[in-house]
Amino acid sequence: MFHGEEFWLVRLLFQRGLALLYLLAFLVAAFQFRPLVGEDGLLPIEWYAEGASFRERPSLFYFVPSDRAIGLAAWSGVAVSGLVLLGVPYWLPAGYATPASMLLWTVLWLLYLSFVNAGQTFYGYGWESMLLETGFLAIFLGAGSVAPPFLIILLLQWVLFRNMFGAGLIKLRGDDCWRDLSCMDYHYETQPIPNPVSWFAHHLSKRVHRVETFGNHVVELAVPFLYFAPQPASALAGIATIGFQGWLMITGNFAWLNAITIVLAIPTFSDGVLTAVLPISAPTAAATPLYLQTLAVLVTLVVVAMSIRPVENILSASQTMNTAFDPLHLVNTYGAFGSITKTRYEIVIEGTTDETVTDETTWREYRFKGKPTDPERRPPQIAPYHLRLDWQLWFAAMAPTPRRHPWFLRFLGKLLEGDAEALALLAEDPFADSEGPAHVRAVRYRYRYTTPEERAETGRWWHRERVGSYVRPVSLTDVRRRAPGWSAD
Template sequence: MWQGDGYWLVRFVFQRGLALLYLLAFLVAANQFRPLAGEDGLLPLERYVEGVSFWDRPSLFYFVPSDRAIAIASWIGVVLSALALVGVPYWLPVGFATPVSMVLWAALWALYLSFVNAGQTFYGYGWESMLCETGFLAIFLGAGSVAPPFVVILLLQWVLFRNMFGAGLIKLRGDDCWRDLTAMDYHYETQPIPNPVSWFAHRLPDRFHRVETFGNHVLELLIPFCYFAPQPLSALAGLATIGFQGWLMVTGNFAWLNALTIVLAIPTFSDGVLEAALPISAPATAPTPLYLEVLAIILAVIVIVLSVQPVRNMLSESQLMNTSFDPLNLVNTYGAFGSITRDRYEVVVEGTADEELTPETEWRSYRFKGKPTDPERRPPQVAPYHLRLDWQLWFAAMSPTPRRSPWFPRFLAKLLEADAETLALLAEDPFDGEPPAHVRAVRYRYRYTTPEERAESGRWWARERVGTYVQPISLEEGRGRRRRLR
């Protein structure tokens, strides 16, 4: 009764999708973790080691806090993800396929958990814990010709349910604009990293925005209950979720949140449904090994116990979003965009080669890969890749000072030193690798141009200066602030 005889193809497709996201996540870690949270990162790794105990936030880097270990772990993760993506365990004899698969997926989970728990603010996103939770369940799906344990399929649906339903509840309890159906009047303009379609989505008629906001409530609050229904209702609910996430991917850059939600929707289908849509069919399956069935039942008991606190939080009037309740991120609570910002603020970082500052000093802007800086630049498409610095700058700009962003002064010091790894996080260094004499940060309010303004000027954004985020500082002043962070 616990065997998923009709879910071999579901497992196969789900594992390929999850492996692809793991591959992307480890590539992001290889490119960004060291300048952000490495030995000499914006939030140095020693802050994690000295700030928490291993049992509170377990990570391999707690014992080996070095950039070399970070590089080795990230590239091992890339290789293991590639092996999972091409389905290496499926090449093995039936008696070896599942044990090798379990070891492979367990290694991926442990490695990525190490990055999440040591990454501090730069890894504090809901899709990080969701990738860890989903990756842990994947350990117990089996491989080869054996049928997956059906209980693990149900547990994956449970992750999807909490992700969607939690997001729906926090919206109803949060900002008034979700209840009066005006949220989408602001969302496309104020989301963290707009993409090339966002400007056009923002300009859609108000009536469309009301309908899509109402549709958001239906898709997040009602549809999730159908994930557990018999076919074809479960598949229809999964298809609706995939369509919803696809629209979010078309109109914004949310890292791999939407892609991971789509992957999690795959277990709402059955092999029969997938065979009707894909040019492949499931083979005859062997029974699920007894040891895997037993492990799956033990896993279900653990998940049920650990779900008590997340469910209590989800149903609470003081619901927390994107929160983990255990150090291994096994069962978490989710929820996004409970509040919608009405105005978009941006921190523009500028530098100058002038040793003496005067009213005539020429300031040149650093350009970032994702977030708006140049009003004439069309918003780029970067998702499902994750630009962690750009995301944190979006949060930082909400405050008129960097008081809540302790990494920001250190970032300015890195620019004053022309640190190569930090500059690699940017799209353009106006000083071509040479250190500026001074840097500063200016806060602007950005808004989309109207169609008439864009036709006349070619600009996607209009902006007005609203304050100075950080006064001009020199290298010596920047290094002093950098030392204080340690």
């Protein structure tokens, strides 16, 4: 059992799932990191390099803060992820498979650590730390014919436990609606990026929503203790977790949060369970090499020592969510949606070619890939892909001004300049076939889902009501004067 002979197939499935998520994460970085955090990004990478020491936030970009380095790192991550996804280490002779696997997983972890630590606000999500913590443990799973170390399987279950149990506790300590079982009355409508099923889930009966909320508490607070139980209890807990996360994937866009939790649930199974229910078989694994066993013991000791602060946080009445306690993101604390927003606010950005803004000015809306700007547009399916700008707009809309979001005015400046990389983050540029805008503005709206009767009559998914100006009309000159760090050149 210590050698983990019963987890060869589990490891294979886990590694493939994690490699796919790494591939997705690096594709997101390849397409979005430069306009968001590049040399001339919304939060320029020099702000990271100048604002933190390498020891505090280690990243390759601390030494080479350039768009070229960003592109090279992102596409290298895509390539290495592809090699792992294809199982290249398993093609090698027995003595080379595990060292090759360790090398590839180490490269993936180091590259993605560079993006997360330099990504500032746009990489401040719990699933970033979760991918790093999980990816670090994957380095020590081995490959080829050898069995994975059981201790590493156990540590992966520990990540899953902290993810689920932390989310359950922060809900109980957070919003009253989690205690009176009413949170799901609001969740589907006010979540960051609703998907096509969210509208229908929102209109389920209140009785169903109460059952959903109670079920959430069971899956997050009781089920996680079974991850460490003997089979088949551990596998049943894994199935419950996968089903729960699958429902969240069906009814919302949460980047790869749900997907990585599903991947982390794979180690709750064993080869015996998988072969009993699936038309697959597992080979007889060779014993885990001594050097891999030794590394697994050392990693376990490090994780146990570094788990003290996350455990203290979980047990604390002032629990914080999604926090990394070390610059390498090795052992973190997790938790999602401790509070639920009851009202949905959206920022709608508009532009005009008018050189002088009057009451007669005609404004044209910019449309985002994930945001419900157009009330008639069906909510899109985005996840597990991550639209980082759209997520930050959800946070920004919670406040009546952009004072706490220094990137927002810079984004308006990019629109006024017609910056191609910034515009690529959008679904539609209303000025694509004409001269760019002379002025842009941001308007704050209150959105709610239409009722079934309203949708049948109008075809609209959303009803919206203007509640104020987020940013009054500004020109490029205005932005250059007001936006932090903006160059007038």
